Amino acid sequence: MAFELIAAKREEMGTGASRRLRHAGKLPGVIYGGDVAAVSIVLEHNPIYYALKNEAFHTEILDLVIDGEKQPVLLRDFQMHPYKQQVMHIDFQRVNMNEKIHVKVPLHFVNADVSEAVKLQGAKISHIITEIDVRALPAELPKFIEVDLSAIKAGQSIHLSELKLPQGVEMTALIRGGDTAVVLASSAKVAEDDAAAETPAAE
Structure with a gap:
């Protein structure tokens, strides 16, 4: 697991809140899967933007650290701005290391x-x-x-x-x-x- 991503739980929701996060250099996202409810998260934008250029980031198991708690995830989806070099949203799926x-x-x-x-x-x-x-x-x-x-x-x-x-x-x-x-x-x-x-x- 070469990639470690630092995130925090996202408290504010809605289009306006997401716009403010992006303006501050943050990236809204979500983590879902397993027996746990989906959780909205926020990450630093630039590390994710550059990681997406690495082919391995799209296929490897990633370490996602949310408020200090580490869990294995897979990148499942992301949305880019139509013309800016900006990631708009990113989705991760929880991974059970004992299940295919x-x-x-x-x-x-x-x-x-x-x-x-x-x-x-x-x-x-x-x-x-x-x-x-x-x-x-x-x-x-x-x-x-x-x-x-x-x-x-x-x-x-x-x-x-x-x-x-x-x-x-x-x-x-x-x-x-x-x-x-x-x-x-x-x-x-x-x-x-x-x-x-x-x-x-x-x-």
Whole structure:
């Protein structure tokens, strides 16, 4: 748990109160889940704003400290201002470390540049899916799933069932019987045909 967030219970509610908090550099939020009622909280805005730029902040179990009491949570949602660099609201979910949970984790595509498809066959690599939903105990949640493209050839694809998952981690789509393609290496001719189709004909 690399991230520790300091918060306090929020007493004032309503649009006006939220506006005053944001003006003071604070961030309104809520924590919910488990057998406990939802609690409105307030945090410092800037640490959260910069933490959201870190991919791990979206998938790791976070330590949320509310008035000195620490509890494990997951980031579940946040709202950004339409044009300002400002987080408007943030939601956290309480986590039971002994119960499996669902989390979306990003896919990291590696070794495309050394694959036969790209290096020798001039294929175009298309990322069809960039994140997947997994189920695991909180302590076993991966920060990301690696997709190794070193062996892919032109015309081939890699499906969900071919991804290597850490022990204890299940893929929701596979549990439900789905085996979607994750990445596709289009042959050079297909890539050229696609490019031609996207180019308007000369008048």
